[in-house]
Each structure stands twice: as structure tokens, then as C-alpha cells.
Amino acid sequence: MTVRVGYFPHNNSLFVLRHTGILERRLPDVEWVDLRELPSKPPVDPTNALPTLHSDWLFEDGGYDVIGTGFTPPITGLAHDRDLVYIGISGPRVENGRLVVKAESGIESVEDLRGKRVGIAHGSWQTTLLLFALDRAGLTWSDIVPVDTDVRAGGAELVSGTIDAWVGAYPGLADVEADHELRTLVETDGLFSHPSLWFTRRDFAESNSAQLRAVVEALQESDAWIETHPREAAQFFVDDVERRGGTASLDAWEAALRGRPFGINPVTEQFLDEQQRAADLLLANGLLPRSIRIRDAVVSEIGEFVAADRAAV
Known part of the structure; x- marks a missing residue:
């Protein structure tokens, strides 16, 4: 059978795996689905909705069987009745990004964001970081003006004044830091663990356990290669940007990979407690259609073979 793997640069592990050929040595029939080339969905209003793009294509023809994302997408999928299950998580990525403002903005704390425009890639881990930060400060989603921004382009919007604050991530955050003085309002460290995570459909996990295990084994091998060859791995990301007409710094990408x-x-x-807390806060702030029980998406057998494969690396 063909195993369809969804990938994009924001999940570094799957993006590198796409370019190494490691998975193909385990599975003879792999189809790589570039998430950036799937038909786009209508834009969402970040004041009252979370997009379901990642989980939509997990359950639609022409989509994929396995996907890796940040913290928020599986919560959204579960709340929209997608029968997905977790595969595994990375370690904490607390150095990957944070909530920042321009140093001269006059904004000194999260409490000062009341009524301000805050840029996030809505539906990603950035939504959760911002919501956790607001909740800790005694604010709600309705106290700010959330603005849906591109992961990298949000930095330019912060510099231009289009937005007042931004949840930035590396390497894009490094581009802004190079030329502008920023003030950090909230570090990710101490707020939540911010892992990468991978998930699949329950029916795929139940019917294709050997193929799923092959994907996990390939990811473990590929990730180990990234750790010992960060500059070579960084080149995949730079090449991708340049193919699309942009420019990227190999040094910045290498530094970003070394920090993850x-x-x-x-x-x-x-992790499950964090996911449940995020789901409950998203619901309370009008960003989810219904309550969910995160632990319903856990399959113990998957955890057992992920643990075994991790120990074998």
C-alpha cells in the first residue's frame, strides 16, 4: 500500500526525512504530500475560530496518513470530530520562539496588550502560547486583537507597526533581532513545553501498524542524522527557500536546528495535561466548537513501540 506522509518546513524532522531517502529504504511505496501545495481553505477569523487544515487533509482523499505539526492542530482536529491518535512528541522546544514587542513600543508586559494587535500563525503552537500567556496575566482572547500572520512575515509586520506584538520563531525571529531591538514579554520556557508532535488516523494506526512503525523508525534515524549533521540538514531548508524565489541564511538555519x-x-x-489545559482554554475563549477529552486520542500500543524504537537509537 502507498503511505502518504504530509510534510512542510515547520516540522523540521519530516522535512529533512523527505530529502534523505531514509524512509524509502523501509517502505517501497511512499507518497510525499507537500502541505503548501494542497488546495487552500478559506481564511479564518482569528477572533473566533481555529483553522482545521492539518486534520482536514488527514481525513480527505489526496491528503496524507501521517503528519507532524506543532502543539495546537490535533486539539482542533479532535474538537471537529476527527478520529486522530497521537504517535509521539519531541522534547521541549522552549528556545524556539517567544512573545516579543519592539523595545520602543512602550509595551512592558502582557497586561499592556489589552486592545493591542498581536500577530500569530493562527492555529499553530503560537495560538496556544499566546492564550497561555493571556490567561496567566488575567486576560482573555477578547481582550486583544489577534492578527493571523505568516510564520516569517510576521516579523516585518511588527517592524512596520502593522501589529503591536508578535509570537516569533527562529530562524525568522533572528532576522528581526539582527536589525531591531526587541523586548521579550513572555519566554516559552516556564509557560509550556512546546514540543513538535506527530499524529495519524485511528484506522490507519489499527490497520497499518508495520507501516506506522517504519515511519517512526525512519524518523528516529533521520533525526539522529540531523543532530550530527546540522549544517547539511540546514541546506535542505535554504535550498527550498531559494527554489521558491526567496533568500535564507545557512548559518541561521543551522543555529535554529542546533537549538531544537x-x-x-x-x-x-x-504533555497530555498541557493539551487538555489548552483545549479547555480554547473552548472557554470561543475558539473550539465543543469540549474534548485529550486522552481519548492515546493508543497505548503506539507508545510502547515508540519507546522501544527510541531506546534502540
């Missing part, structure tokens, strides 16, 4: 954890681990109780 690699390897897939089983989901933990701490």
Missing part, C-alpha cells in the same frame, strides 16, 4: 530537540518520544502525562 530531535527524536520521537511517547506522549507523557505532562
Whole structure:
């Protein structure tokens, strides 16, 4: 059978795996689905909705069987009745990004964001970071003006004044830091663990356990290669940007990869508690259609073989 793997640069592990050929040595029939080339969905209003793009294509023809994303997408999928299950998580990525403003903005704290325009890639981990930060400060989603921004382009919007604050991530955040003084309002560290994560459909996991395990084993091998060859891995991202007519710094991408954890681990109780807290806050702030129980998306057998494969690396 053909195993369809969805990938894009924001999940570094799958993006590198796409270019190494490691998975193809385990599975004879792999179809790589570039998420950036799937038909686009209508834009969402970040004041009252979360997009379901990642989970939509997991359950639609022409989509994929396995996907890796940031923290928020599986929560959204579960809330829209997608029968997905977790595969595993990375270690904490607390150095990957944070909530920033321009130093001269006059904004000193999260409390000062009341009524301000805050840029996020809505529906990604950035939505969760901002919501956790607001909740800790005693604010709600309706107290700010959320603005849906591109992961990299949000920096230019912050500099131009289109937005007042931005949840930035590396390497895009490094581009802004090079030329502008920023003030950090909230570090990711201490707020939530911010892992990468991978998930699939329950029916795929139940019917194709050997293929799923092959994907996990290939990711473990590829991630180990990234850790020992970060500059070579960074070149894949630079080449991709340049093919699309842009420019990118090899040094910045290498630094970004060196600062991120690699390897897939089983989901933990701490992670599941964080996911549940995020789901409950998203619901309370009008960003989810219904309440969900995160632990319904856990399959113990998957955790067992992810743990075994991790120990074998």
C-alpha cells in the first residue's frame, strides 16, 4: 500500500526525512504530500475560530496518513470530530520562539496588550502560547486583537507597526533581532513545553501498524542524522527557500536546528495535561466548537513501540 506522509518546513524532522531517502529504504511505496501545495481553505477569523487544515487533509482523499505539526492542530482536529491518535512528541522546544514587542513600543508586559494587535500563525503552537500567556496575566482572547500572520512575515509586520506584538520563531525571529531591538514579554520556557508532535488516523494506526512503525523508525534515524549533521540538514531548508524565489541564511538555519530537540518520544502525562489545559482554554475563549477529552486520542500500543524504537537509537 502507498503511505502518504504530509510534510512542510515547520516540522523540521519530516522535512529533512523527505530529502534523505531514509524512509524509502523501509517502505517501497511512499507518497510525499507537500502541505503548501494542497488546495487552500478559506481564511479564518482569528477572533473566533481555529483553522482545521492539518486534520482536514488527514481525513480527505489526496491528503496524507501521517503528519507532524506543532502543539495546537490535533486539539482542533479532535474538537471537529476527527478520529486522530497521537504517535509521539519531541522534547521541549522552549528556545524556539517567544512573545516579543519592539523595545520602543512602550509595551512592558502582557497586561499592556489589552486592545493591542498581536500577530500569530493562527492555529499553530503560537495560538496556544499566546492564550497561555493571556490567561496567566488575567486576560482573555477578547481582550486583544489577534492578527493571523505568516510564520516569517510576521516579523516585518511588527517592524512596520502593522501589529503591536508578535509570537516569533527562529530562524525568522533572528532576522528581526539582527536589525531591531526587541523586548521579550513572555519566554516559552516556564509557560509550556512546546514540543513538535506527530499524529495519524485511528484506522490507519489499527490497520497499518508495520507501516506506522517504519515511519517512526525512519524518523528516529533521520533525526539522529540531523543532530550530527546540522549544517547539511540546514541546506535542505535554504535550498527550498531559494527554489521558491526567496533568500535564507545557512548559518541561521543551522543555529535554529542546533537549538531544537530531535527524536520521537511517547506522549507523557505532562504533555497530555498541557493539551487538555489548552483545549479547555480554547473552548472557554470561543475558539473550539465543543469540549474534548485529550486522552481519548492515546493508543497505548503506539507508545510502547515508540519507546522501544527510541531506546534502540
